Amino acid sequence: MHMAKRTVLVVDDDESIRSSIKMILEYEGYATLLAPDGLTALRDVDPASVDTVLLDVKMPAIDGIEVLERLRARDSDLPIIMISGHGMIETAVEATKKGAFDFLEKPLDRDRLLLVIRNAVEQRSLLKEFRKVREASERGDRILGESPAIRNIHEMIKRAGPTDARMLISGENGTGKELVARALHRASQRAKGPFVEVNCAAIPKDLIESELFGHEKGAFTGAASQYIGKFEQADGGTIFLDEVGDMSLEAQAKVLRVLEEGKVERVGGRGLIQVDVRLLAATNKDLPKMIEEGTFREDFYHRLNVIPIQVPPLRERKEDIRILGEHFIREVCERNGMPMKSLSSGAFLALERREWRGNVRELRNVIERLAIMTPRATIDAPDVEALVTSTHGEFEDVLHTSTTFQDFKERSEAAFIKYQLDLHKWNISRTAEALGIQRSHLYTKMKRYGLMKEDVEEAPAVSAADDEES
Numbered sequence: 001m002h003m004a005k006r007t008v009l010v011v012d013d014d015e016s017i018r019s020s021i022k023m024i025l026e027y028e029g030y031a032t033l034l035a036p037d038g039l040t041a042l043r044d045v046d047p048a049s050v051d052t053v054l055l056d057v058k059m060p061a062i063d064g065i066e067v068l069e070r071l072r073a074r075d076s077d078l079p080i081i082m083i084s085g086h087g088m089i090e091t092a093v094e095a096t097k098k099g100a101f102d103f104l105e106k107p108l109d110r111d112r113l114l115l116v117i118r119n120a121v122e123q124r125s126l127l128k129e130f131r132k133v134r135e136a137s138e139r140g141d142r143i144l145g146e147s148p149a150i151r152n153i154h155e156m157i158k159r160a161g162p163t164d165a166r167m168l169i170s171g172e173n174g175t176g177k178e179l180v181a182r183a184l185h186r187a188s189q190r191a192k193g194p195f196v197e198v199n200c201a202a203i204p205k206d207l208i209e210s211e212l213f214g215h216e217k218g219a220f221t222g223a224a225s226q227y228i229g230k231f232e233q234a235d236g237g238t239i240f241l242d243e244v245g246d247m248s249l250e251a252q253a254k255v256l257r258v259l260e261e262g263k264v265e266r267v268g269g270r271g272l273i274q275v276d277v278r279l280l281a282a283t284n285k286d287l288p289k290m291i292e293e294g295t296f297r298e299d300f301y302h303r304l305n306v307i308p309i310q311v312p313p314l315r316e317r318k319e320d321i322r323i324l325g326e327h328f329i330r331e332v333c334e335r336n337g338m339p340m341k342s343l344s345s346g347a348f349l350a351l352e353r354r355e356w357r358g359n360v361r362e363l364r365n366v367i368e369r370l371a372i373m374t375p376r377a378t379i380d381a382p383d384v385e386a387l388v389t390s391t392h393g394e395f396e397d398v399l400h401t402s403t404t405f406q407d408f409k410e411r412s413e414a415a416f417i418k419y420q421l422d423l424h425k426w427n428i429s430r431t432a433e434a435l436g437i438q439r440s441h442l443y444t445k446m447k448r449y450g451l452m453k454e455d456v457e458e459a460p461a462v463s464a465a466d467d468e469e470s
Helices: 015-027 036-044 066-076 091-095 110-140 148-160 178-187 206-211 247-263 286-291 296-305 319-336 345-352 357-372 380-391 392-402 404-422 428-435 437-449 464-469
Strands: 007-011 031-035 052-056 079-085 102-105 167-170 193-197 238-242 278-283 307-310
Touching: 007 036, 015 031, 015 110, 031 357, 036 052, 036 066, 052 066, 052 110, 066 079, 066 091, 066 167, 079 091, 079 110, 091 102, 102 110, 102 148, 148 307, 167 178, 167 392, 178 193, 178 238, 178 278, 193 392, 206 247, 238 296, 247 296, 278 428, 286 296, 296 307, 319 357, 345 357, 345 380, 357 404, 380 404
Parallel strands: 007 031, 007 052, 052 079, 079 102, 167 278, 167 307, 193 238, 238 278
Antiparallel strands: none
16 A cells, blocks of 8 residues: 655755755655745645644744744644754753754754654654544534424533533433533533543442542452542543432432532542542433432432433434434444445435334434345335334344344344245245345345245255355
């Protein structure tokens, strides 16, 4: 695979130095751009097009320190290596404070020059890759939809996100409460701090305090070492208590104390530890009803519920199914290296007729099933009927009981083939035509999955090509 050349911008008013550096770098496989002064570099070169900059300090018109500031204002990730023949330690310190990657003295040592440039280029590459990963992650965390309910949630995030207000996010399972919490964190002044999620329903009641507040070595049986709890981990950022309705009354009381005092005490510890966190919580339970039943603290509820956000179920915003479906099918195809597929208008109409008791999470699973199991590039209403509606119970069983991805694919394929055989009264020719495969290929799959009947039409001879296809 051909790798693009890394580009170095050399800014120096001495032509002999520019030529010498150009010769060294191009011999090592770098591409070079040359500028005789800072104004030319700022005017003619896009910082995004270079991987690093060699920048002289003393130049006419504007000096290198000012050029450094202007370049970093345009691209804060661009590594800039300052070079100077004056050897002034004060200049090196000033350049470093203003974001210079490194500082080299003239005359330049060839090996040192190449080492610093290689390190700078690698840092640039790593930062670009990190940004791509983060952007992809944030795209996956987006709250998708154009319905009035979703627009209202976006407006609430815009207003309340930048504050430190505690918020209680309510909604059914699978509606996307965690996405709302993450969006609130990204919109906050704490966005560069940690986002720490705690699933209160998944932690045994006797371990929830240790998980939240940490413990000292030997605090209880099994505490072989010190553990820093989630509140300490979230210091300077956001802690998200998911399924907070599953928290015990005792744990609720201790979290309430943390909210009041801003301090935690590790299990087995002897002192309080200051923490600075914003707390977000989510629940699928009716907390006011739990308060009446005595299973949730009223004072804790009011502490959490400063600003409530209700995430609607998918059945109440079916106009968003098309946007969600298009996003999910693109995501599934890209993740699995599959040719891109699409859903027809008829397929979306069929999806919109469903109740979606599992909400967005169920829709994501269904779209993945359709993308994997539909042999054609366009998924249509009959595919939804075959793979989702008519065989919903069977496929839900496959979905929830499959142990591996391969197991899921094979069991889903078997169920889909059986459905098509039933639909075409076990006529192999018509079923193969509907599936878009050869009869011999279908017959091979039927044998593999044990889908045979005594009165099925005679299978054709399997050719070498057909056998290879299966």
